[in-house]
Amino acid sequence: MTTQEPSPIPSIFLHPPPTIRPSPTPVIVHLRRDQLLPLELNPFKTTPNETLNTRFGHFPHKTLLGVQCGSLVKSSLVGNDRKRKRNGEAEDDGAGGDAPSGFIHVLAPTPELWTISLPHRTQVVYTADSSYILHRLRTRPGIHIIEAGAGSGSFTHAAVRGVYNGYPTGIGSKGKVFSYEYHAPRAEKLREEIREHGFEGLVEVTQGDVCKDGFRLQMGRDMRNNAMDGQIQLEEGVEKMGVNGDVCEEDSEESPEATAVFLDLPAPWLAVPHLTRNHQVPTAPLPIPSLDTPVPPTNTGTPSSAIAASPTTTNQTLISKITKSWGPLHPTLPVQICTFSPCIEQIHRTVSVLRKLSWTECEMVEVQHRKLEVRRQRPGGMAGADGAYSNIEEAVRKLKGVVGWRKRPIDETEENVARKGRENNNKRRRDFDEQDKNPIVTTRLEPELKTHTSYLLFATLPPPWSAADEEAARLRVEVEKSKYVVERDSIGVSWKKEKETKKGKYGHPPGTEGDGSETKGLTRKERRKLERAERYKKDKQDQEEGRQNGGIATGEGKNYVSEMMEIE
Incomplete structure (x- = not known):
């Protein structure tokens, strides 16, 4: 039974507070329109009398606390510490009076402000690109998104706000970002920023090469590596298997089951083949080997490929069966993908791989943002x-x-x-x-543009559709058609036979000629045909009477001869 965990304190990136308060999450100091500075007002890391020194004046941290977000803060008159020490006076407490000039604005952090002010470890995805990418990826609260090539974490912050619908509490589906980074120091720095910014549970950072290892999470990759080394405990594998060999919920959590993918990689075509759907239900029961089966040692000089192919490697066989149909994508929903590439040659190679793997609607876009x-x-x-x-x-x-x-x-x-x-x-x-x-x-x-040249490639992976799905759809159509036929036949005979039964000669139902009821239930075209037939009949009678009297009939029916020929 799943228990509800207490929700953590929400991040001020997602829930801006009314006033500035001490927090490990930095606030944004607005110096100029194009110059922003992140400032951490953390009492556990900064001294009580610490001061922000800028070209616009001195701003003690205590003067920034408690003010409303977006407020203007004037610079303070901070004394000369060296002069005070030389004169034997008390140290400055950092709370001097207002200076005659100089001010800053203190803002609550947002993904857009963080993109401008963050410390650059790599090239970042600026707001003009990230906003369009999230729109094309159909980002909405509650979905899972994969990001490969996290870098400085600019797109990570924008994606978190796009998928956020609450912190995970064990109840319902919560939005989450699965971020992958190849460079270990950058991945560790991103984990530290995620903790400080209050995104724990909303972002999972995995360090690894997705072009080589795929998009497995850290737990799944460690489990597979231990199996290759022969160090896994088979009891853990048995616990993850159901009675009929189904994959249990604990193992299914290894898959992100994402419906949106963003690749900021130098060779995205190498990572695309690893984007497969997660099919968690095997078609046949998986055999559970005995726990007494010996595991071959790994220090005998035998190549790892031979060990993997050996029939006695029971633990490796078990793991391969557990993860046989594993994939990072959602098993049934359509998936959107975007690649971020600076060269058109990269786009060509990626498109060729996407089309071979059944991705459709490939489209390249270049965002030219000018202010x-x-x-x-x-x-x-x-x-x-x-x-x-x-x-x-x-x-x-x-x-x-x-x-x-x-x-x-x-x-x-x-x-x-x-x-x-x-x-x-x-x-x-x-x-x-x-x-x-x-x-x-x-x-x-604008003299300087906060962006860099790049090409955005978008594609869609449609929902899976097999021959069995086609047959099931055909059967559903046949069932619906049979229901319609039965319902129609239950009303009476077919429409044509019913029409012939109700209508007599010249369209008159039997016993109703001339009483006006013969036109009830007929369409306008049918009524006109009936009127022309009656006039033609009358004209024929007039002509017959004229011949009997030795003259020529002068009735109006002769004008309708051609019309009746058309009708006949």
Whole structure:
């Protein structure tokens, strides 16, 4: 019976708090628009009087705690420690008064802010690419996603927020990211960041080469390696087998059962063949060998391939049967994949492998993200296309016009100020104000783009469809058709026979000629045919009467002869 575990404290990446509080998860310090700094306010790692020193001033950590997320924090007047020590004064407590200038903004961390401010260990996937990738992978809360080539963890944070629907508690399916990294130091650093950011249970980091070993989790890979070395305990293998040889729930947890895959690898075509579906139910009972079966030693000089092929290697046979149909993908749902490659040759090789392995809808996309900066400038300004001013005086003049410091005191007490000079000064001021009232809106591209050239390849693995599935679908169609035939026959005879039975000569039901009921239940086309038949019949009667009287009939029926010929 599964017991519900207590939920951990939610990560502030997923549930931003109203105020900044001490936490191992770093907050984001906004210095400039393109300069962000992660700051860890952890009381167990930092000293009480630790201070953040920037070009905009000094900010003691205690002045950042308790403020609302997104607040503006002014710099503090922090004393000179060396001067205090030289004078024998007490040490500065880091809580000086506000400085006359300098400020920062303190923000709650998000995947987008973390992408800009994280320490780069490799090239990162920026927001313009990651947002489009998650959209095309049909990322939604509750699914499992595989990421190969974690690197600095930028895409990992974005994927966690996309699949998050709660922490695992043993009840229901929770979203999870299975991250694989080949480089051991980078994998260990990513595990440390996952713990600090509160993503334990939401991200599982595995160190290994997916192009060679596949997408097995750490437990499954260690189990297989121990079996090759002859060191596995057969009792553990028997516990994982059911009565009829079915794979138990404990062993099925080794498969991520992912419905979305992201490969940021130099050779993704080598990892694609390992992406197979997880079929957990064997078709026949698996034999359980005796626990007394001897296991050949591994230090006898026998090659590992010979040991694996030896009929006496009972434990290896058992493990191969347990994991015979193992795969990292979901057994029934469609799977989406995306590869991140900088060269078009990599795309060609990957597409050829995907098509051979029944992946469909292959499509390559290149994201060209450009950001426009919109500014308002006065006509006649000296600023160039890049928005930079030619000298300091022009920049100061612009700032004074924006802030509103355009009033200049006029010393009217001076007797030597001529009246004409005052008028010229007022005229220049009016011209200055007119220029500020009618600025021009200008735009320019962002000078530095936070991205790098890459090609995104998307493909879909449709649900499995075998000959047995086709036969079952055909039988379902036959059953539905038989139900329809039985239901139709239960109402009466077929439609054609029913129509012939109800209608008599010229479409009149028997015994109802001329009473108006013959047109009930007929379509418009059938009623028109009936009317034409009646008029044709009347015209024939008139012609017959005319011949008997020795004259020519002048009835209206002759106009319908051609119509009745068409009907006949």
